[in-house]
Amino acid sequence: MDWDWEPDEDETHTAYHEAGHAIVGCALGAQIDSVSLSQASAYDDALPRRFGDCLVNWGRVDPSNTWQQQRELLTILAGPIAELTYRNEDADEIDEACWAMDWAQAQQCVSAMHSDSRKQARTLQQAVGRLKTVIAQPPCWPAIAALADELMLGDEIDGEQVAELVRFWFSRS
Template sequence: MDDETLTAYHESGHAVIGYALGGKVDSMQLWGEADDYLPERFGDCRVNWGKVSGNTDWQRQREIMTILAGPVAEMIYRGEKLHPATYGPWQHDWQTAGAIGLEITRDPVKCTRLMESIIVELHRHMQKEPCWPAIASLADELAAHEMLEEEQVAEVLGFWMAR
């Protein structure tokens, strides 16, 4: 397994779950330079939630699910269950989801349990149709083009994922 393929699956996991939860995927790419919000990274997926309040637990949960969907997609593709808190390339996802989770519950232990339960549910759902075929198709497109714009992502996801 090469890093590019793993990254394509990882970013596609973010995109498919974000889309399934009502977001719009503005863009995806196989590389990501450091910016004001994120460090340099292997890939990038920009999910736009539209005009919603980020201060509701429902929105926080959607964001946590979308963030953790990247590592879960990669776990499924690899056939390995690694923990995002201890596996280096996923630690940023884990920490970002954890910061949001602490806004739901101020207790770090409950936050960890929440995130681990989300990972279990994502793992269960993402292996099934239509999620896994959508992830695989989107990963193929991303690997082929290295960057996808909103229209390209919407075309693939619109085929697989009914809203």
């Protein structure tokens, strides 16, 4: 019997993307309600080919608290940066069209932080630079890889499983 088959690259990229959101969000203090990949797009042409979901719960948020805004921004951008890191691609220029929802959320977040467009651009650039460094190293990268592997098994991952991964990998550093 031949059990060799091609892995679905889109599914793998999506798994790393969603794992990036979940691990960084959890490490920054969010409660992750769930993380999943959806197979619905395989049956419905109206849906995007790649689809994943990470439900991040910050609890009670004070929109004027800079630290809360920063950690939300980092969590939003962590998905694309984790995916680019997995692909071994340069994250200097995020393709806004590829991650339109993430980018729109990041823009909304950063515009709440700064009214000046130059400060917004600088804040986004700094966040991406910081994430490129943090995500590519332990303990973040092994935690993201472990969660991505779990996601590709097909089941929804609950927040406690994400928190356990973060505790395990971050306690080793």
